[in-house]
Amino acid sequence: MSSTPSADTGTRAAALELSDVTVRFGGITALSEVGLSVRPGSVHGVIGPNGAGKTTLFNVACGFVTPDTGRIVREGRTLDKLAPHQLAGLSMARTLQGLGLFDRITVLDNVIVGADRHASSGFLGSLLALPGASREEKALRERAMAVLADLGIEQYAGRYPASLPYPVRKRIALARALAAEPTLLLLDEPASGLSAAEMDELGDLVSSLGSRMSVMLVEHHMDLVMRVCDEITVLDFGKVIAHGTPDEVRNDPAVLAAYLGDEVTH
Numbered sequence: 001m002s003s004t005p006s007a008d009t010g011t012r013a014a015a016l017e018l019s020d021v022t023v024r025f026g027g028i029t030a031l032s033e034v035g036l037s038v039r040p041g042s043v044h045g046v047i048g049p050n051g052a053g054k055t056t057l058f059n060v061a062c063g064f065v066t067p068d069t070g071r072i073v074r075e076g077r078t079l080d081k082l083a084p085h086q087l088a089g090l091s092m093a094r095t096l097q098g099l100g101l102f103d104r105i106t107v108l109d110n111v112i113v114g115a116d117r118h119a120s121s122g123f124l125g126s127l128l129a130l131p132g133a134s135r136e137e138k139a140l141r142e143r144a145m146a147v148l149a150d151l152g153i154e155q156y157a158g159r160y161p162a163s164l165p166y167p168v169r170k171r172i173a174l175a176r177a178l179a180a181e182p183t184l185l186l187l188d189e190p191a192s193g194l195s196a197a198e199m200d201e202l203g204d205l206v207s208s209l210g211s212r213m214s215v216m217l218v219e220h221h222m223d224l225v226m227r228v229c230d231e232i233t234v235l236d237f238g239k240v241i242a243h244g245t246p247d248e249v250r251n252d253p254a255v256l257a258a259y260l261g262d263e264v265t266h
């Protein structure tokens, strides 16, 4: 990865900053000159009606999509290009809507995949293949178990993901991301498929994560976003139409207009 220091703003660098990001898919402009800055130690929400560009923005932040134009700056360093395998090296981790768990290995081993920052080097593969526990493997297992315990799902460590309820599987995916010890966590629709009670628990969890790291939360569920986010960026038709605190965004006429006919809660 090539990177260059960005201009010193004199303040603590953003955990993640996207500037003037434009993404086109053929004739469709999914994002148009979008800017967003995730302040260190904050929970930053991204919302918008269907087709607004949320997923595309998330994919740019994860390196899945390279913008046609624009800059990605991580803690003061401008990244020419961001690839998914570079996330761990940048102390970033993400969860996806599709979870992406490995069903043929245990929950614990799934989380070890996250704990092993050197997975792309094949280090993890050799560890999992070895019957005897090396010092490194022991440390990885301990770290993975600690994260599972932190999320209240350590009892599932020896189980296989496919046999477990969806909300538990979502926590496993989160545990895998957290096991990489990120300082920036990117969450894509973490509340989808959860009951109201489970969503409440998730809200508490995201709030507590926000006190330990920076979080970018892309989410449909307005109640959750309003409850846990310090700042919110609102997209519509690929453009930023509002940005501010939950109260500012909630009362913004442009946001109300964008959601007209949709379920906005006050």
Ligand SMILES: Nc1ncnc2c1ncn2[C@@H]1O[C@H](COP(=O)(O)OP(=O)(O)OP(=O)(O)O)[C@@H](O)[C@H]1O
Residues within 6 Å of the ligand: 025, 026, 028, 029, 030, 048, 049, 050, 051, 052, 053, 054, 055, 056, 057
């Ligand atoms: N791979 C792609 N190819 C072509 N068009 C795409 C692609 N991905 C997204 N788009 C288009 O870009 C626009 C933004 O899509 P995106 O999925 O980012 O929005 P979204 O806010 O996540 O929508 P939703 O809430 O419905 O998931 C939409 O018009 C979508 O049809």
